[in-house]
Structures are given as structure tokens and as C-alpha cells.
Amino acid sequence: MLALDNVTVGYGRASVLHRVSLRVNPGEIIALVGANGAGKSTTLRAISGVLKPTTGSILLDGKSIGSLSPERIAALGIAHVPEGRRVFPAFTVRENLEIAGLALGRPAQEIEEDVKGVMKLFPRLEERQGQYGWSLSGGEQQMLVIGRGLVARPKLLMLDEPSLGLAPNLVDQLFDVIEEIRERGTTILLVEQNANMALAVADRAYVLELGTITLQGSAEDLSNNDLVRDSYLGMGTEELI
Ligand SMILES: Nc1ncnc2c1ncn2[C@@H]1O[C@H](COP(=O)(O)OP(=O)(O)OP(=O)(O)O)[C@@H](O)[C@H]1O
Ligand SMILES: [Mg+2]
Structure with missing residues (x-):
């Protein structure tokens, strides 16, 4: 459904994402995890058309959307719920x-x-x-x-840190709702600091570090990956900040 290939994007002359490639297939929940400042929100802004890639391509259903306006991209079925x-x-x-x-x-x-x-x-x-x-x-x-x-x-719903600041019981409810939204047929790209929860609902995940995808795989494999465990799992968000 969505394909980013070698996307470089930034603010002004400073590049924040460096040759980012990722895929979202119909019906999937994809998690994008990474520390503060890694470029997660920037990735969503590039997909929704707020930022324009300086290199690379962004395809929705095989058609290039990299140069379209945010309004046009929204009309094509991508909804962006920002931070x-x-x-x-x-x-x-x-x-x-x-x-x-x-x-x-x-x-x-x-x-x-x-x-x-x-x-x-x-x-x-x-x-x-x-x-x-x-x-x-x-x-x-x-x-x-x-x-x-x-x-x-939307066909694709992009959620940026939906659990931020919610009480634990609301976080549980929120992730139930995210699963229900997918069951109703909406594909989801989920950005989360709460990597534990994100990997629990996602099919696949990408890890972003300093604007580069450093790891990718099934959510299950990544939850068992030592690097991911040490860096993103089993610690409170305050330790990431
Ligand atoms: N409007 C902007 N102008 C200039 N630099 C920006 C702007 N927005 C973000 N950046 C920079 O881009 C980098 C990536 O920021 P981004 O917001 O994408 O990170 P993030 O992974 O979403 O982090 P967080 O978990 O804190 O939300 C950071 O170094 C940030 O300072
Ligand atoms: Mg962010």
C-alpha cells in the first residue's frame, strides 16, 4: 500500500531522515519506534506531504505522492493524527x-x-x-x-504517539481500539515511545535511529532482539528522555 524508498527529508538544509525505506502492506499494523529526535514524526510528516523529500520516492498504491499537497494526500486516503x-x-x-x-x-x-x-x-x-x-x-x-x-x-491511519500522557488503563483501552480499527479494515502506521505496547499489537516494526532505519522485522522477532530490549523495552519513557 505504502512504499518509501531511500527517502531523505529535513527542515531547511538540514536532513533529518537519511535514505529511509519502508513498506506498509494492506491490513498491517506497522510500528515505528525510536528514541526522542530519531525522526519518527518527521517520517509521518513526509508521508502526509507536509515535508517534501529531497531524494527518494513515496508511493501509495504504486503511485507517487511525494510531490502532492497534504490536502491531496489526505483525499487519497492517508489520515495523519499528529503528536x-x-x-x-x-x-x-x-x-x-x-x-x-x-x-x-x-x-x-x-x-x-x-x-x-x-x-x-x-x-x-x-x-x-x-x-x-x-x-x-x-x-x-x-x-x-x-x-x-x-x-x-482513511485506508492508512498514521498515529503519532497516541498513548503519550494517558493513564495506564486508558493506554490498554487505546491499544484495544487500535486493534479494533485494524479489524474493521484500516491499515495502521503507529509511532510509539511505548515500544512494548506497540510491538504487542504490530505485525512488523522498524527501528529508527538518528534518521536511519537500523533494524526491521516481525514485531515478535524485534521484541526478542537484544538491542531492542536493551534500548527500547523494559524501561519507562523517562529513561528514554
Ligand atoms: N520544525 C523543525 N525544524 C527544524 N528541526 C526540526 C523540526 N522538527 C523536528 N526537527 C528536528 O528533527 C529531528 C527529528 O525530529 P522528530 O520530531 O521527527 O523526532 P521524533 O522521533 O518524532 O522524536 P520524539 O520522540 O521526541 O517525538 C530532531 O533533531 C528535531 O530537532
Ligand atoms: Mg515525534
């Missing part, structure tokens, strides 16, 4: 969800169906559908931004 929780504070939960569909020019009835689907996935959002974005808790805001990504009805 941090950016809900629209002055809109209600329901409006926040509807906007995601309206922005893509989708018919009202389809949007309504998808909003219902998101509320089924996150019952808390259904309870709070009339509440303003600014008044939500951090965990509720995180559910809302993921829900907004889903209302775009």
Missing part, C-alpha cells in the same frame, strides 16, 4: 468529528455514519458529544483526535 492533541476548542465533540468529514467534502449521510461508528468505538465521546473541545480531559482529547482521523475514512 499532541489538537482539538478545536470552541467546537463540540460532535462538531469536531463532523469537521473532519466536511473538510474532505464527504456527503453528510456518510459523515453521520462514520461519526456514529467513532462513538461506538469510544463510548466516552458519545456521552460527551455536546461538550466543548476545550473542556475535555487529555485522554478524551486523544480519543477525539483519533476519532477525527477515522471520520476521514
